[in-house]
Amino acid sequence: MSEITYLKPKNAKFFRNNNGFLGLKFNDVEYSRVNLIKAFPFSYENKFISVRDKEQNEIGIIEDISLFPEEVQKLFTEEIERRYYLPKITKIYSIKDEFGYSNWEVETNYGRRKFTIRRDPNNFVNIKANMILIIDVDGNRYEIPDYTKLDKKSFKKIELLL
Amino acid sequence: MLELIQGLSDSILNNLKLYQVNQNDIIIAAKGDLDLSGYCSTSYVLGTKEALITIIGDGDKVTYLENKDIEKLSCEQLVSTGLLIATVEGVDYILCQFTNSCLREFSLLCRLFEKIKQGQVLEEKDYKMHELPLTCPKCGSFYEDPVRKICPKCFDKRKIFFRVLSYVPKYKFHITIMLILMLISSALNVFIPYLTGNIFYDEVLKQGGSLFGKIAFIVISIALVKLLATIISILYGRINSTFSSKVIYDLKTEIFNALQKLSLSFFNSKQTGTLMNNVNGDAMNLQYFFHDGVPYFIVNIIQFIGIFTVMMIINWKLTLLALIPIPLVTYALRKLFPVLGVLYSRMFRQNSSLNSIISDSINGSRVVKAFGREEAEIKRFSVVNRKNYEVNVNVNRINQTVFPLIYFFMGTSSLIIWSVGSWLVVNDQLTFGSLISFTGYIGMLLGPLEFMTRITDWWSNCMNSASRIFEILDTVPEVEEHKDAIKLPNIKGDITFKNVNFEYEPNKPILKDINFEIKAGEMIGVVGHTGAGKSTLANLICRLYDVKEGQILIDGVDIREISLQSLHTQIGFVLQETYLFMGSIAENIAYAKPNATREEIIEAAKIANAHDFIMKLPEGYDTIIGVRGQSLSGGEKQRIAIARAVLLNPRILILDEATASLDTETEKQIQEALERLVKGRTTISIAHRLSTLRNADRLFVLENGQIKESGTHEELMKLKGNYFNLVKKQNEALRLRGV
Incomplete structure (x- = not known):
């Protein structure tokens, strides 16, 4: 059957x-x-x-x-x-929090990007072990394939969000 | 789009010259942000009356297509990117690729291209995407990006503390009295060590002192001063309790009011656990801040200055020596602030998700039991609980390690005083009484500092709470009352949809270009598959959400210009899932019209076929229902909801699957009730069961967000389209079940 x-x-x-x-x-x-x-x-x-x-x-x-x-x-x-266009974030330059939103500036495998996400658990999702999916205000998606493999400075910036 | 055309760079214009196109010829344009392989780049799609030119990068790839060759220009949405596709001779070609951020711009381009192809002349209004407020409603400054309602000025995190303090001025009277009391109590506190040190040892115990031997006098004086200090602190505490509770009371009221004003979309995007935490937990945290934090902070600052001055007068050299460790301690504390902030924030998040799991599991307890998944639920809970525990352990360990160390370093001040001070006493440069006063003072000086270490907890906790509270207060409701909203006390009931487009999430359209007219008093049935957009249609008429493009008119007036009050008092809603509030049945029926008389309530219940079952309950209309009350069956709840709508006597009635999930007998009763209700009102009835709609004047068949067919039952049956198939399928299904 x-x-x-x-x-x-x-x-x-x-x-x-x-x-x-x-x-x-x-x-x-x-x-x-x-x-x-x-x-x-x-x-x-x-x-x-x-x-x-x-x-x-x-x-x-x-x-x-x-x-x-x-x-x-x-x-x-x-x-x-x-x-499934999903830029992989390789380095985080800055994350600035502003009331309910955070502005990101990152390096991805498709080049440098700037985007804004709404501070909401649904926009920063721990999909599976160590992998994070980020959805910005426009519905664009980004991926951190393994946050333990980020450099120390980048990791420190997202540590709080984990 | 027009600005984009005006601002084209020289290199782009040079590219255009090759095709003999001038800037003035361009009437449509869109800018993309990716190249064809997905890398960040810029691409321009520019259109004239004759042709469409695509330039990717700095002219790395240029495509020139004549409008007459393009059969169709369309946007195709992938997961998080979009493609602009031109169909030429039946074959699709990808012109450019862009992220979701540009999707609106490109869909507008496609729509305008269609108009150009039809030979229409574009007007200025055609270029409008849809109205978005450009400025922050609070301070009037521009949003950095109109699509994102972020006001850079109002969203300053450093201002949180001052914003919290801004609640204080309302209570000037309380604060003035409190400050006076604080000053007196600080002065007394500073005086006590002087009394027990300098005066007691140097004047009373020492031979030749001005008060030598007057022990009873000094002891009584000390007792009186201490008593006075106690009385003042009691007075202070009493005033402070009312004051800080009042501040919190006001704050909670404000948060709850803000929550009620917010649009439905806000509640859909927030977990309920988090919301409840926001209203209660965060307000409690701020109460600690007002009750314990701020007042003690001020007292300690005043006391610190007082003590410091007295010490300097007694012996300035010794004072300065004793203060050496203080910068070190302050530095350590400053380092601690941010770390603790992070930790507390994480603790809060963990708590929230723990609460969510608890409420998830309790709300779904029927499913849990039915599938025997209790063990799995326990496991699910324990994973999060474990994490919660780990975070707690971590925070407490840091607290328990760092603070004792800081206390130790603070204690070194006393060591300095004992060593240097004793040496001064031995060498006759300091009196014994002064040394005693000094040791007392240094302890008191460390008190405020110790307090500062404890205030870090409060501070980080409270600022986290405050920022979450302000997040709610600052959220701009998506559905807002128009400034000059028109009151329509007597709606006739004509409804018109003009090119309505709607989406809940960016770029995931639910309704696409819906157009129809409903005349007052008509009954319209809406059918279609689950997810076709039927309920969304109903939500839009009630203005629970605003349309993204197009217009909805009631009696010829755009519903965004009608006051929400006249809209909501004249549109009745009966849903499949009925929510009954805690309270009596009578209160629930009269929910939308609290001033209804008892006769009206009974009459409404009778029309809704609810009267008989209500009378069977021992407490009749006074039966308490809702969370802790009597539980009613689905059909009974439904009839109360219908009575609610009957009582409101709305001009427009929306029935959203009102009879689904009921047994046939109950459905018959409710159907009867509905037929009575529908008379003389514009009714929109959404239903799965087509039999429910047999009285409808017209039927709309909704599919994938578009109206595919509309007409009477007979007309649609003749059409042999979607509706015909639906009817056929349902009849077959009924036959299979033997109904």
């Missing part, structure tokens, strides 16, 4: 369209553009990925991207990185 349709390298051929989107040929149907959506964005990053068409109907689920050949895996990663 299974309600899940799995996409496997045998029955699903993924390719990159000339317009930059991910395409799929599955059971003789060709989709010019598919979206990849993680079922467990934090606990199983590369497993259980839902493949959906333009209207967001599920075509099937990729159980584990490592089951696919390397060049396809690369396509997946690119597509996922674009959808």
